[in-house]
Amino acid sequence: MRKLKFVFLALLLFLIVLVYFNYPKLNIVSGYSAKMMSSSVFVADRGFEYTDTHDNNFDLVAHADDEVFLSEGYATASVFGLMERKAVYREGLGSVLVNDEYDAATAYLKPNRQRLLSDLPFPYGDLPQKDTVFPEIDYKTLVAAVDSAFSNNKIRKTRAVLVIYKDHIIAEKYEEGFDKNSRFLGWSMTKSITSTMFGVLAKQGKIQLDQAAPIIEWQDDERKDITIQHLLQMNSGLEWNEDYGSISDVTEMLFLDSDMTKKQAAKELVYKPGSHWNYSSGTSNLLSGIVRKQFDTHQEYLDFPYKAFIDRIGMHSMLLEADMEGNYVGSSYSWATTRDWAKFGLLYLHRGNWNGERIFNEDWVDFVSTPAPNSGGQYGGHFWLNRGPDNYMPDVPEDAFMANGFQGQRVTIIPSKDMVIVRLGLAEWPDFDFNMFLGGVVKAVQ
Structure with a gap:
């Protein structure tokens, strides 16, 4: 007993x-x-x-x-x-x-959207693309590579794959229950959307990469030396914990904070700006707050990404989610169809030129696809790169750069192959092998 x-x-x-x-x-x-x-x-x-x-x-x-x-x-x-x-x-x-302060009766602003209709085929318009057979493509190999992404799908958990070559969809497949009209959460691919906002602002002459970040709280201490470029390259030197398995900076920000732009701004400097690389979703939301500072009104801020590039290139399914204070959650929350995610990749494949209309300057593509200092070659300007030992894919061209998100969301841009490859799902390495999948797709182009 x-x-x-x-x-x-x-x-x-x-x-x-x-x-x-x-x-x-x-x-x-x-x-x-x-x-x-x-x-x-x-x-x-x-x-x-x-x-x-x-x-x-x-x-x-x-x-x-x-x-x-x-x-x-x-x-x-x-x-x-x-x-x-x-x-x-x-x-x-x-x-x-x-939170408890939320009042459902309080009016809120929402972005103005403009759907531009076009009689051009995909990707530049609303008509079906013209049937085209490329002699340099081994279609049997291509189909096998795409099918492999869905094999053993209880483990690989792929929901959508789309392959574009020379502006043509050459492969498209969905898990049962999904189709070309289904919206998918991009998670951290949203960071690349945020980066693009700065590309547009740079073209407009409203920001410069080497300018000091306009954060009032930093002006009287050593954080005043942090630049826009430091933030875009995750080289600010600010303290940040990106651990999703515990109560950390990132989980508190995403699931507790009403204003997600403030978390990173309040952190202390632990390294000299430009001397240390540290992946930070807080930095991306801080950047979203900096975008908001460029406009006189909240409405102009809400309209900006849609007017500047999202609706201009026909990504009409895309929706950027905002926090309680009306800031776009630039680190994590954007939704779009597979084809619209592919259009985003095509915008970068064509170096900011969308069917003759310049969205951002060519040098912006060079910036985002150039390795950030101290990143081991794996990261650029809010895009991931196929370089460095940690995430290098030997069967994929080294010029590939990517918008990556949690659970294996990925838009891969491969300039040397004139390709954009989209994969969306619920699993990443090691359950989903991107080197094998992307390498298989690339191998199909002779």
Whole structure:
């Protein structure tokens, strides 16, 4: 009997310690689940059951219980009834986690969109592309490479693949339940969207890469030496923890902060600017805040990315989600169809020229695709590169550069092959081998 009491007390102590160390995480877990459920249902038009079974069925998130209120436009989530969080859908701004200060009756601004109709074929217009057979393409090899991305799909979890060669779709495939009209979350591919905003601003002469970042709090200390280029190349020297498996800077920002532009700005300098590379989603949201400072009104800021390049190149499905304060979450939250993600890649493949219209200068492409100092060759200006030992793909041309996102979202631009390759899904290395997949696609072009 005494031994049984000891076992019971030991188990109770274990449970108390477990709850003590994990209870604060439940706020993050509930927040992730509610946000994903709300965006999946209201932005991507997916069902509750599908989202719960696939998108929210991993690690601690799988223990969250979600509920969707379709007519009211929001979703909630909690873990064992604890730490309930709420995510609200706002037209034009997507879904956002809200706190107790949120007032649903308060009016909000939304971006003005313009759909430009064109009688040109894809990618420059709305008509189907002309059937074209390229003699230099081994179509059997191409089909095999694309099919390989979907084989053993319980592990590889591919949802969409699109291959463009010389402005033509030469391969396109979707997992059952998805098609060319389905929106997909880009996660950190959004960082490359944010970078493009700066490319446009640079063309307009509104910013220079070597100018000091316009952060008032930095002007009286050594952070005043941080430039726009340092931020775009993740070389600011600011403290930041990008650990998604714990309560960290990035998880607090994405799932607790109402204004995501402030987290990185408040951090101390731990390295001299330009001397140390550190991947930071906080930096991307700080950059989104800097974009907002370029305009006199909030409406101009909201309109800017759509007017400047998103709608101009026909990415009409794309939606940038905003935080509670109306800042675009430039690190993580953008949605678009596979074909519109491909158009984004084509904009860079054509070095900022969209069917004769210049969106940003050619030297911007050189900047984003040149290795950032101290990055080991793997990172440019909010784009990833096929260089350096950590993520080098030996079967893919070295001039490839990519917009990459969590769970293997990727738009790969390969100038030497005149190709853009899009892969969207729920798995990345090692479950999905990008070298094997991309290498197989490239091999099909003789």
